Amino acid sequence: PKSVGILISGRGSNMMALVEAASDAYEVVVVASDNPAAPGLAWAREHGIPTFALSPKGIGKAAYEAAVTGALREAGAEIVALAGYMRLLSDEFVATWRGRVVNIHPSLLPKYKGLDTHQRAIDAGDLEAGCSVHIVTEELDAGELLGQTTVPIEPGDDAETLAARVLAEEHRLYPRVLADFAAR
Numbered sequence: 001p002k003s004v005g006i007l008i009s010g011r012g013s014n015m016m017a018l019v020e021a022a023s024d025a026y027e028v029v030v031v032a033s034d035n036p037a038a039p040g041l042a043w044a045r046e047h048g049i050p051t052f053a054l055s056p057k058g059i060g061k062a063a064y065e066a067a068v069t070g071a072l073r074e075a076g077a078e079i080v081a082l083a084g085y086m087r088l089l090s091d092e093f094v095a096t097w098r099g100r101v102v103n104i105h106p107s108l109l110p111k112y113k114g115l116d117t118h119q120r121a122i123d124a125g126d127l128e129a130g131c132s133v134h135i136v137t138e139e140l141d142a143g144e145l146l147g148q149t150t151v152p153i154e155p156g157d158d159a160e161t162l163a164a165r166v167l168a169e170e171h172r173l174y175p176r177v178l179a180d181f182a183a184r
């Protein structure tokens, strides 16, 4: 299997889905976070996965990212999977891991890059929403699309109900796409 390092910032439900679906295609070798209090870190530790936590506050982005790259390399990561990682990666980080960083985003890209995706889809009157997995490049949420799942937007949906419907599909989509990506 390919070795995958996962970056999270919070809850980590996509990370959990990736860990639970690990197979012949990929294994999760480290979970790293910019937020030492991220709930997902405790879950990873309890599941025997090495973790790395460091806040960029005080040390600056370059030193922080260099430390993350160090932790990923030490763990032997070949692929970096962003899972609810809420910071922009620098051009330098993207160059270091060129073509080997993937991300899940809660919209039907190229629609609704950035934040607040569900409310924006509802406000636009869209009938469908969804999630996308893509390769990370220097441009936000714009790299090669690897997979996408569509869900309906139901009458009466708010951002919370729609997010829950999309999230359930994220948990199916990401492991499948990561396994395909690891095999290519």
Ligand code: GAR
Residues within 6 Å of the ligand: 008, 009, 010, 011, 012, 013, 014, 015, 083, 084, 085, 086, 104, 105, 106, 114, 115, 167, 170
């Ligand atoms: C997920 O919906 C993910 O797609 C989104 O944050 C949530 C994280 O949940 N990511 C982004 O918005 C990236 N810009 P999780 O921590 O439970 O996986």
